[in-house]
Amino acid sequence: MLLQRLSLGLITLFVVSLIIFLGVSLLPGDAAQAMLGQSATPETVAALRKQMGLDQPGYIRYFTWLGGILQGDFGVSISNKREIAELLGTRFSNTIFLAVFAAIIAVPLALALGIMAALHRNSIYDRSVNVITLSSISTPEFFVAYILILFISVKAGWFPSLANVSPDTPFVERLSKCFLPALTLTLVVVAHMMRMTRAAIINLLASPYIEMAALKGIRKLRIITRHALPNAWAPIINVIVLNLAYLIVGVVVVEVVFVYPGLGQLLVDSVQRRDLPVVQACCLIFAATYVLLNLTADILSILTNPRLLHPK
Amino acid sequence: MTDTKSNPESADAMPPPPRRNESQVTVALRELRKAPLSAKIGLLIIVTYIFVAIFAPAIAPYGESEIVGPQFDLWSDTNLLGTDHLGRDMLTRLIYGARNTVGIALITTLLAFVLGGTCGILAAVFSGWIDQLLSRVVDVLMAIPSLIFAMLLLTIFGTSIVNLVLIIGILDSTRVFRIARAVSLNVVVMDFIESARLRGEGFAWITMREVLPNIMPPLVAEFGLRFCFVFLTISALSFLGLGIQPPTADWGSMVRDTSTLITYGDITPLLPAAAIAILTIGVNFVVDWFLHKTSGLKEEH
Numbered sequence: 001m002l003l004q005r006l007s008l009g010l011i012t013l014f015v016v017s018l019i020i021f022l023g024v025s026l027l028p029g030d031a032a033q034a035m036l037g038q039s040a041t042p043e044t045v046a047a048l049r050k051q052m053g054l055d056q057p058g059y060i061r062y063f064t065w066l067g068g069i070l071q072g073d074f075g076v077s078i079s080n081k082r083e084i085a086e087l088l089g090t091r092f093s094n095t096i097f098l099a100v101f102a103a104i105i106a107v108p109l110a111l112a113l114g115i116m117a118a119l120h121r122n123s124i125y126d127r128s129v130n131v132i133t134l135s136s137i138s139t140p141e142f143f144v145a146y147i148l149i150l151f152i153s154v155k156a157g158w159f160p161s162l163a164n165v166s167p168d169t170p171f172v173e174r175l176s177k178c179f180l181p182a183l184t185l186t187l188v189v190v191a192h193m194m195r196m197t198r199a200a201i202i203n204l205l206a207s208p209y210i211e212m213a214a215l216k217g218i219r220k221l222r223i224i225t226r227h228a229l230p231n232a233w234a235p236i237i238n239v240i241v242l243n244l245a246y247l248i249v250g251v252v253v254v255e256v257v258f259v260y261p262g263l264g265q266l267l268v269d270s271v272q273r274r275d276l277p278v279v280q281a282c283c284l285i286f287a288a289t290y291v292l293l294n295l296t297a298d299i300l301s302i303l304t305n306p307r308l309l310h311p312k
Numbered sequence: 313m314t315d316t317k318s319n320p321e322s323a324d325a326m327p328p329p330p331r332r333n334e335s336q337v338t339v340a341l342r343e344l345r346k347a348p349l350s351a352k353i354g355l356l357i358i359v360t361y362i363f364v365a366i367f368a369p370a371i372a373p374y375g376e377s378e379i380v381g382p383q384f385d386l387w388s389d390t391n392l393l394g395t396d397h398l399g400r401d402m403l404t405r406l407i408y409g410a411r412n413t414v415g416i417a418l419i420t421t422l423l424a425f426v427l428g429g430t431c432g433i434l435a436a437v438f439s440g441w442i443d444q445l446l447s448r449v450v451d452v453l454m455a456i457p458s459l460i461f462a463m464l465l466l467t468i469f470g471t472s473i474v475n476l477v478l479i480i481g482i483l484d485s486t487r488v489f490r491i492a493r494a495v496s497l498n499v500v501v502m503d504f505i506e507s508a509r510l511r512g513e514g515f516a517w518i519t520m521r522e523v524l525p526n527i528m529p530p531l532v533a534e535f536g537l538r539f540c541f542v543f544l545t546i547s548a549l550s551f552l553g554l555g556i557q558p559p560t561a562d563w564g565s566m567v568r569d570t571s572t573l574i575t576y577g578d579i580t581p582l583l584p585a586a587a588i589a590i591l592t593i594g595v596n597f598v599v600d601w602f603l604h605k606t607s608g609l610k611e612e613h
Binding site: 005012015016019020023121131134137138139140141142143146147149150154155161245248250251252256257267268270271272274276279280282283286287290291 | 318320350451452455456457459460461463464465466467470485544547548551552553554564567571574575576577579581582585586588589593595596597600
């Protein structure tokens, strides 16, 4: 079961890389032509093609490309001729920093809210939380972001609206600069995470052994912490990891709003410049993170569920 | 435009089997009166948006990309909500945005449904290698986050409205495929499908007359949710400058163009963003109510 899921994950990664690679060969003309522009002579284009290895058949180029990436060589950017690996370096860690920051706020908050809503089901609290989360799920990220900027940054002046961190920004300053982007991401994912936690707990509370515990006269808090939670971990872990995967992707818009030097910003800039190698590299990293997180979610839910570990 | 309209209407008529002596309208009205407040608000929002989108040229004070004043003019009597970075009337562009942004999202959702729905039912009805092939293709497409995939494809094919609609439509049809396939799998094992097969009916008949009527409620709900998702994705791409291109009035790019105003405490950039949020919230409220009605559950998922 576990091995099966692992190998499936590896195959998915391989296919994803293949798709991202193939996307480029769909392009009219090729990378060499795009780099040199329309006015280039056929000879210079041919020379560059040879230098870039474009004259070789597709599958060889694919494996060279993939091999390079596995060794940390992503190729060269078309627009500014710099090594892509160098461009990615700090940006990737910035993006991870932001996502982790958001997750640290979001996960405990969502769990607490979700458990509260499940315990006080159909109360005014539950119903208002339902309406609020439904609304926040359907709100674009940039709306949340600009509202936060307006009230917290411009009107109140508590946190800066620009998250222009650099590698030598001190940690405390970095936290304060990243606070608004992290809060935006939190608000976006908390709703979903909370609803799923609530559903998982409600589902559990309906099972006979919980009723039994209640009939024995055990206190409500104890029922939750000792009886319900151990069985609820699997679905909750699943929810958390899936939302982290969403966080990694949702980061793109938030980074652009706050001018945060992360991977998402680089991706958007490169798409506008049609700088394919960079777009390819960014997409591959985003997609790989997404696939790996989904894989982790599945593996954790298999590991925490004995019934799945020993199939009949 | 008529489709969002027919969406809530069919939602009203669907749940309890209408009594013969009552017209569908009566049933719909009765259900509507019983609807919770949030669903009523949702319906009101949807109807308002459709109205604005259809009558945009009549309501808007100026032309869609007409330059009427200085750049970033403040709110005044002549330009109720001020002007944008090129001196175009914000109110006018907001009104036209209802037509463009919502219209494009609707077309994209329809494309996703026609494509995903057909393939999903096809996979369920024929099963075997067709099902295997389609399901694996969908698995692969869904392995890449759709916003990222859309950006890769937009780089390759260039940013135009046609490309945008095709790319988002195809990427989102994968989710529709999953739903359509799952719900039709429950239907195709029924005896009446078997008897239709034995009668020698073709795929088109089985789909249109036997399967589709039985899977409509979940698909209608999915249409609402999918529309929201597509609408948000397109707005996000437009906001990033990769979606709907100027001079077409569009809410996502309007936020982007006026975003600098926010640092002066001006709420103008929030207006188009709010327009997006209010519509998706409205649709979500209606879908939520519709799901409760059709599933017959008080406490689902």
